[in-house]
Amino acid sequence: MFAYIIRRLIGxxxxxxxxxxxxxxxxxxxxxxxxxxxxQIAASYVGKAPxxxxxxxxxxxxxxxxxxxxxxxxxxxALAVGKDYKAxxxxxxxxxxxxxxxxxxxxxxxxxxLDRAPATLSLAIGAAIxxxxxxxxxxxxxxxxxxxxWDRASMIIALAGVSLPIYFTxxxxxxxxxxxxKIFPGGGSYTSVTDNPLRWFEALVLPWVTLAxxxxxxxxxxxxAGMLETMNEDYIRTARAKGLPERTVVTKHALRASLxxxxxxxxxxxxxxxxxxxxxxxxxxxxxxxxxxxDSIRSGDxxxxxxxxxxxxxxxxxxxxxxxxxxxxxxxxxxxx
Amino acid sequence: xxxxxxxxxxAAGVVAAAGLAACGGGDDxxxxxxxxxxxAGNQAQVNKSDKKGGTLKFGDSDDWDSPDPGNTYYAFSQxxxxxxxxxxxxxxxxxxxxxxxxxPDLATDxxxxxxxxxxxxxxxRTGVKYDDGSTVTSKDVKYAVERSNYTKELQLGPKYFKQxxxxxxPAYKGPYEDKSDExxxxxxxxxxxxxxxxxxxxxxxxxxxxxxxxxxxVPKAKDTGTxxxxxxxxxxxxxxxxxxxxxxxxxxxxxxxxQSTDPIRKxxxxxxxxxxxxxxxxxxxxxxxxxxxMDIAGVGVQSxxxxxxxTPEQKPYVDNPVQGFLRFMSLNQHVKPLDNKHCxxxxxxxxxxxxxxxxxxGPLAGGDVxxxxxxxxxxxxxxFDLYPQKQAENGGLDEATVAKAKQELQACxxxxxxxxxxxxxxxxxxxxxxxxxxxxxxxxVGIKVSIVQYPAGDYFNKYVGVPKxxxxxxxxxxxxxxxxxxxxxxGFLAQIVHGDAIKPSGGNxxxxxxxxxxxxxxxxAIANPDKAARMKAYGEVDKLVMGTAMEVPLVYAKxxxxxPKRVTNAGITxxxxxxxxxxxxxxx
Numbered sequence: 003m004f005a006y007i008i009r010r011l012i013g014x015x016x017x018x019x020x021x022x023x024x025x026x027x028x029x030x031x032x033x034x035x036x037x038x039x040x041x042q043i044a045a046s047y048v049g050k051a052p053x054x055x056x057x058x059x060x061x062x063x064x065x066x067x068x069x070x071x072x073x074x075x076x077x078x079x080a081l082a083v084g085k086d087y088k089a090x091x092x093x094x095x096x097x098x099x100x101x102x103x104x105x106x107x108x109x110x111x112x113x114x115x116l117d118r119a120p121a122t123l124s125l126a127i128g129a130a131i132x133x134x135x136x137x138x139x140x141x142x143x144x145x146x147x148x149x150x151x152w153d154r155a156s157m158i159i160a161l162a163g164v165s166l167p168i169y170f171t172x173x174x175x176x177x178x179x180x181x182x183x184k185i186f187p188g189g190g191s192y193t194s195v196t197d198n199p200l201r202w203f204e205a206l207v208l209p210w211v212t213l214a215x216x217x218x219x220x221x222x223x224x225x226x227a228g229m230l231e232t233m234n235e236d237y238i239r240t241a242r243a244k245g246l247p248e249r250t251v252v253t254k255h256a257l258r259a260s261l262x263x264x265x266x267x268x269x270x271x272x273x274x275x276x277x278x279x280x281x282x283x284x285x286x287x288x289x290x291x292x293x294x295x296x297d298s299i300r301s302g303d304x305x306x307x308x309x310x311x312x313x314x315x316x317x318x319x320x321x322x323x324x325x326x327x328x329x330x331x332x333x334x335x336x337x338x339x
Numbered sequence: 340x341x342x343x344x345x346x347x348x349x350a351a352g353v354v355a356a357a358g359l360a361a362c363g364g365g366d367d368x369x370x371x372x373x374x375x376x377x378x379a380g381n382q383a384q385v386n387k388s389d390k391k392g393g394t395l396k397f398g399d400s401d402d403w404d405s406p407d408p409g410n411t412y413y414a415f416s417q418x419x420x421x422x423x424x425x426x427x428x429x430x431x432x433x434x435x436x437x438x439x440x441x442x443p444d445l446a447t448d449x450x451x452x453x454x455x456x457x458x459x460x461x462x463x464r465t466g467v468k469y470d471d472g473s474t475v476t477s478k479d480v481k482y483a484v485e486r487s488n489y490t491k492e493l494q495l496g497p498k499y500f501k502q503x504x505x506x507x508x509p510a511y512k513g514p515y516e517d518k519s520d521e522x523x524x525x526x527x528x529x530x531x532x533x534x535x536x537x538x539x540x541x542x543x544x545x546x547x548x549x550x551x552x553x554x555x556x557v558p559k560a561k562d563t564g565t566x567x568x569x570x571x572x573x574x575x576x577x578x579x580x581x582x583x584x585x586x587x588x589x590x591x592x593x594x595x596x597x598q599s600t601d602p603i604r605k606x607x608x609x610x611x612x613x614x615x616x617x618x619x620x621x622x623x624x625x626x627x628x629x630x631x632x633m634d635i636a637g638v639g640v641q642s643x644x645x646x647x648x649x650t651p652e653q654k655p656y657v658d659n660p661v662q663g664f665l666r667f668m669s670l671n672q673h674v675k676p677l678d679n680k681h682c683x684x685x686x687x688x689x690x691x692x693x694x695x696x697x698x699x700x701g702p703l704a705g706g707d708v709x710x711x712x713x714x715x716x717x718x719x720x721x722x723f724d725l726y727p728q729k730q731a732e733n734g735g736l737d738e739a740t741v742a743k744a745k746q747e748l749q750a751c752x753x754x755x756x757x758x759x760x761x762x763x764x765x766x767x768x769x770x771x772x773x774x775x776x777x778x779x780x781x782x783x784v785g786i787k788v789s790i791v792q793y794p795a796g797d798y799f800n801k802y803v804g805v806p807k808x809x810x811x812x813x814x815x816x817x818x819x820x821x822x823x824x825x826x827x828x829x830g831f832l833a834q835i836v837h838g839d840a841i842k843p844s845g846g847n848x849x850x851x852x853x854x855x856x857x858x859x860x861x862x863x864a865i866a867n868p869d870k871a872a873r874m875k876a877y878g879e880v881d882k883l884v885m886g887t888a889m890e891v892p893l894v895y896a897k898x899x900x901x902x903p904k905r906v907t908n909a910g911i912t913x914x915x916x917x918x919x920x921x922x923x924x925x926x927x
Contacts, residue, residue, distance in 0.1 A: 042844075051834065181625070188621065190621070287616070297402075
């Protein structure tokens with residue numbers, strides 16, 4: 003088990019290096035292949051009607067005047083040993099692992115990521131609890147009552163959940179529950195859990211439900227399909243023949259086996275969401291990593307884009323490692339080696 | 340100076356916009372609600388009050404370029420910065436034409452000019468303090484100008500001071516590199532209350548330049564360069580408690596601000612909150628629900644909200660001002676056959692401006708049909724129309740207008756028309772729709788145009804602002820929008836029609852106009868100390884520009900602005916591009 007974890011962690015480091023290299027390449031080489039010059043990239047960090055002098059100054063300040071390979075090397079060096087940043091009259095030291103400074107705000111990337119992460123974590127984990135609870139239970143009941151009104155109704159709702167985009171369900175839920183019935187606070191009301199736990203909870207109910215509506219629908223359909231397949235297995239018939247109560251047959255035998263593919267997908271979904279739930283955060287004005295990512299991409303803020311990308315990749319890798327380890331717990335047939 | 344909010348991609352908006360078009364437009368009548376009245380805020384501040392207290396809540400679908408007064412260009416930022424900073428002058432807190440007036444702020448009076456407009460002297464008010472209790476001095480104003488215009492680190496704001504102030508020899512490198520006590524020699528501070536600027540050319544609108552936030556004082560010891568935006572020292576009635584990029588800003592009262600030193604501010608709310616990066620449609624919903632007081636960007640409600648604010652109950656809380664923007668089409672004089680004036684005049688007549696207006700959102704959300712380069716909200720505007728058009732009864736240009744276009748094509752030697760390209764920004768659907776409308780109207784006289792689209796971020800730096808690219812690709816017509824950095828004819832025209840504004844890349848003089856009469860008209864006007872004569876001259880320059888037929892004005896931009904019921908002293912200021920004046924805004 004220990005050797006397995008070490009192997010996976012080494013693989014993770016290699017993967018993160020590759021991700022950073024690809025992101026760097028996309029940012030610098032693709033625009034150049036499309037004919038954009040370094041001056042034009044630098045001009046986007048200067049105000050209206052940039053002068054040649056301002057563009058040159060900006061290139062030097064951001065290090066864009068150096069070859070891309072050197073810039074990438076400097077980025078890795080900063081990750082390993084930290085770097086100094088000259089903000090004008092003051093110089094900041096960014097300790098390792100330094101992910102650089104924003105091209106836009108001059109704020110340290112890691113500090114910004116850590117500032118935004120709690121909002122995304124709150125949103126993703128809360129929504130995951132809701133969608134796992136609702137999605138799996140709905141799927142199980144649908145499978146056990148196949149063809150019933152409940153089964154048909156829940157699958158129709160599930161289809162709607164998968165089909166409706168979050169920016170639609172989010173705005174509709176805000177219009178109804180915040181601005182018409184005034185049950186929940188409106189957009190932009192997110193507060194840190196440490197500042198005001200009650201307000202934190204109130205502000206996240208609609209985002210949780212909106213996000214969970216999409217995922218619960220998918221998980222309900224997956225669970226239903228998995229359960230239907232498992233319930234026809236020989237060992238289920240054996241369990242019933244042994245006289246085990248139906249509750250035990252369903253929960254200990256059928257559901258456990260059906261959970262393995264769901265865990266795989268859950269690992270990927272949660273990992274991605276921890277990198278930012280872009281649409282939900284944008285719709286509800288939650289200052290999380292998703293909104294940071296999209297803003298950074300729009301404004302061409304490479305260090306911030308790299309930071310969010312690496313964080314997302316790390317989330318996916320770590321959660322998938324945990325999921326793989328959990329396979330052995332959930333399914334005794336799986337052995338890690 | 341202004342900034343456009345990205346157009347929200349929201350399907351409902353399309354439906355709603357169609358509904359709005361069906362409503363018709365241009366109606367100035369008020370609704371049946373009990374509010375102060377439709378367009379009341381265009382002429383005067385409405386819901387006037389001196390009531391102090393409460394929290395004024397702003398929302399923004401984007402963020403500042405930077406809230407650092409020395410590193411910002413956005414119009415709303417210039418407007419809002421006056422709550423925590425005081426420049427030498429500012430614009431009068433008023434609505435409509437009155438808002439164009441420059442008044443002293445940190446200075447006791449307007450600038451005293453000498454040397455034919457090349458030297459400007461200001462006296463500072465005494466007793467003005469920062470939020471830490473220290474006293475504001477003229478050296479802090481000098482330092483603020485130096486850091487904002489001469490450093491490599493602060494590049495987001497305009498650089499007019501660097502352009503107009505006499506430079507050191509060798510060139511001044513800014514206070515972060517040049518550690519000498521003297522700094523920039525062309526700004527003198529003979530005592531703590533006096534500051535003298537020496538310009539390299541007569542410039543009679545210097546009072547407008549010092550109204551920019553770059554003259555808000557910064558104590559050298561407190562400057563942290565690019566990080567200053569999170570540690571701003573306040574000289575205004577509010578101090579910045581917190582600014583986190585991408586999240587929010589909160590302001591509270593500056594305990595050391597003294598009303599007796601500040602005759603123009605009321606400082607009404609106890610607290611001001613700004614939430615940034617909010618969903619644009621949600622901002623509108625919150626404005627209507629009363630949980631938000633103002634959209635700080637000041638570019639009007641989203642298309643999906645427009646029908647809602649035009650209902651009888653809401654319409655009395657709506658203003659539909661001209662925003663100081665001109666949407667226009669430049670005809671490049673080096674792209675054949677537009678090098679021939681007759682061909683350009685043919686385009687002037689054959690461009691159906693009503694169709695372009697409709698494509699951009701109609702008279703309410705798009706704007707008024709334009710016939711001049713200067714918009715009506717800019718000082719120096721003169722109404723005229725060198726290429727009058729008429730609409731046919733069943734829509735489109737009437738026969739007489741089309742006939743004039745054909746006559747000009749004949750004179751140009753292209754009686755059957757010609758082919759060229761028209762550019763628009765690909766991520767601005769309304770601009771593309773405008774290009775399509777123009778394409779259709781020009782086709783009726785045989786002018787065949789193909790539309791080329793470029794992303795807004797690269798539009799000027801890489802494509803239409805690069806003359807070489809324009810010539811090589813034969814882009815004869817280019818759609819763009821422009822607003823003044825300060826609301827006078829010179830502030831508006833100099834960057835788009837003066838020959839000096841032609842640049843290898845990133846320029847805004849897309850027609851490459853370098854007309855000696857236009858250049859001289861602008862140069863003479865800015866050196867003329869007589870304001871009335873100057874304003875008259877701008878109208879004449881506008882006529883000269885239109886006489887070249889290189890610019891086709893399309894619409895004077897307008898927006899539907901919403902002022903919630905509880906907001907006090909809400910009036911449209913023309914000085915910041917037709918948004919509400921934030922200086923004395925309060926809440927009931």
